[in-house]
Each structure stands twice: as structure tokens, then as C-alpha cells.
């Protein structure tokens with residue numbers, strides 16, 4: 001194998017493994033059309049195509065590969081996974097159906113290796129966890145010197161903005177009830193991810209809610225301001241079994257777009273695999289939520305979104321009403337902190353968070369409409 005071809009294969013695999021799927025695929029396609037022969041070129045093409053939702057060509061390439069190398073286990077395994085899902089529309093295919101791409105190896109049956117090679121073992125003796133601990137890790141954690149929660153808002157932000165989360169999110173994002181705004185953000189996400197790859201850092205209500213839901217696996221979720229169910233669907237994608245309490249007064253023509261109501265939203269979450277209980281609180285949150293909590297005293301939620309009334313007083317009131325009902329370790333998401341039409345929302349968030357005294361917080365306001373979130377630490 002020419003060193004140049006070897007280098008190009010390696011580069012393409014690195015790109016695919018680091019989220020620059022399209023660039024990696026283009027390199028492999030160029031090698032192929034130059035007549036380069038190597039099983040890794042086809043394997044990499046198939047994995048990249050699958051990640052980009054191009055399932056049929058991926059299956060075709062894998063079939064040829066498996067016929068040629070019947071012992072190529074990884075190719076066979078991915079082919080089996082893809083054949084299971086290729087009957088469904090591409091947006092329904094989870095990235096998890098496509099395993100991490102192995103580093104290129106010379107053998108036609110690459111040994112399973114992690115996408116990121118493990119660190120070389122050092123020659124110095126290593127302390128095993130048991131040799132330094134007299135008590136188990138689970139027991140030690142019960143001392144909770146740093147509080148009862150492990151997840152911090154910065155960790156959540158980092159995970160929400162990771163290439164893995166974007167790749168997963170983009171597998172289903174196009175299925176959200178599209179309006180002009182959703183179509184715009186979909187194109188914006190894809191362009192930024194293509195342009196900046198793993199260095200892209202951006203947060204909004206969708207990736208924050210999806211990541212929070214994946215990480216926390218909430219038993220229940222309260223949302224004020226549901227509209228067409230976009231944010232509910234992000235939560236459902238992260239945790240399909242979550243029970244949803246959805247409060248909205250379904251203001252007609254909200255932000256110039258249709259606001260069809262709870263039946264529409266229920267149908268939307270079902271499209272995304274919802275398996276929990278769906279409760280609707282119809283009406284003005286400022287009347288309905290105090291009533292709801294007086295009827296359900298002590299009720300807590302593991303995840304809450306406040307995205308309803310965007311007036312200064314109304315948004316503060318919603319935060320004030322729901323914060324005492326956020327479970328310890330749970331997360332609250334507050335949208336639009338840098339929306340030009342609501343310049344006071346950042347201060348509303350800061351005030352409510354400060355006053356409750358139990359939130360660790362994070363704000364992203366450098367692009368888009370901005371989002372803030374907090375994790376209840378005590």
C-alpha cells in the first residue's frame with residue numbers, strides 16, 4: 001500500500017471518528033474513484049454513509065464487503081444492525097445503531113478497537129482502586145462532602161455541545177414539526193457542525209434538554225410553554241419513559257405560527273417513541289400552576305422547562321412557582337435569555353436563581369436566542 005493512500009485512509013477515519021463525517025466520506029470516495037483497493041475504504045464509506053442517514057447505499061457497500069470477506073465480523077455486525085433499521089425513515093435511525101469506527105488496520109478483519117486508543121500503560125506500578133480505598137466507592141460517595149449531585153451545569157453544557165450529541169440529535173431533528181424557525185435551526189446546526197466539527201460550541205433549548213434528559217433519565221418532566229412540542233420531543237428522545245406534565249394556554253398564532261394544542265403535541269411525542277404518561281395543564285400558568293401544586297403538595301420534577309409567558313413579571317412568576325418543585329439533582333431550563341425581543345430575561349433568570357439559593361447555573365448567550373439552566377444541588 002502506498003504511504004500516501006495509507007495516510008489518506010487514516011486521515012479520513014480520524015475525521016469520521018471526530019464528527020467530520022462528510023469530509024471523511026469525501027476523502028474515501030476520492031480514493032475509491034482513483035482506483036485504490038482496500039477493504040477499509042469501503043468499510044469507512046459504509047459507516048460514514050450510515051451516520052449521515054444514507055442507509056441504502058451503506059447497506060449495499062457492506063453487502064459487497066461481507067461477500068468478499070465473509071469473516072469481516074464488524075462489517076457483518078453493522079450490516080445486521082442497518083438491515084434492521086433501514087426500513088424506517090433515516091431520521092429515526094439512532095447513531096447508536098452504528099458502532100464507533102475502528103482505527104484502520106491492515107487486516108481484512110480489523111480487531112475491535114476503541115475509536116480513541118487507550119493510553120499506554122506506564123511502567124510504574126499502578127494503584128488499584130481497592131488498594132487505596134478501605135471502603136467501596138459507593139459507600140465513600142455517601143459522605144457527599146461536595147453535595148449530593150455529581151452532574152454540574154458545565155459538564156451538562158460540554159456534553160450537550162459534544163459532536164456525539166449533535167450527531168444523535170440530527171438523526172431525529174428533521175422529524176420535528178417543521179415551521180420556518182425549526183427549518184432554519186436545522187440548517188444552522190448542520191452548517192456549523194460541518195464547518196467547525198468537534199470545536200463547535202453552541203447551546204440552545206434543544207440540545208440542552210436532550211442531553212439533560214439523557215443524563216438525568218427523569219422520571220417526570222414539567223414544561224411551561226409547549227407550543228408544537230419541539231422541546232417535549234427533545235426530552236422524550238433522551239428518555240422515552242418520562243412522564244410529562246405540559247402546561248400551555250395555546251395562544252393562537254403564537255410568534256406568527258400555528259399553535260394547534262395538546263392533541264397535536266401528544267401525536268408529536270409519540271412519533272419520537274414516547275412511552276410515558278402525558279398530562280396536560282390547560283390554561284394560564286399563573287393560575288394553573290399554583291392550583292396544580294396545591295392539589296399535588298410535595299410533588300417534585302426531575303426536569304423542568306420554563307418557556308411560556310415571556311413578559312418580565314410573567315417569566316419571573318413561573319420560575320418562582322416551579323423552582324421549589326425541582327428535585328435535588330434535577331435540572332431546570334429557561335429559554336431565550338438573549339432573545340432581542342426580551343432583553344430582561346437574563347436578569348429575571350439570575351434573580352430567581354439567586355433567590356432560591358440552591359441552583360448551580362450556566363448561561364449561554366453568545367449566539368442565537370440563548371438558554372440558561374441550573375441543577376439543584378441541595
Ligand SMILES: C[S@@+](CC[C@H](N)C(=O)[O-])C[C@H]1O[C@@H](n2cnc3c(N)ncnc32)[C@H](O)[C@@H]1O
Pocket residue numbers: 205224225226227228229230231232247248249250251252254259283284285286307308309310314
Ligand atoms: C416559545 S413557545 C414554547 C416553545 C416550546 N417550548 C418549544 O421549544 O418548541 C411559548 C408557549 O407558551 C405559551 N404561553 C404563553 N404565555 C403563557 C401562559 N401565561 N401560560 C401558559 N402558556 C403560555 C404559548 O401559548 C406558547 O405556546
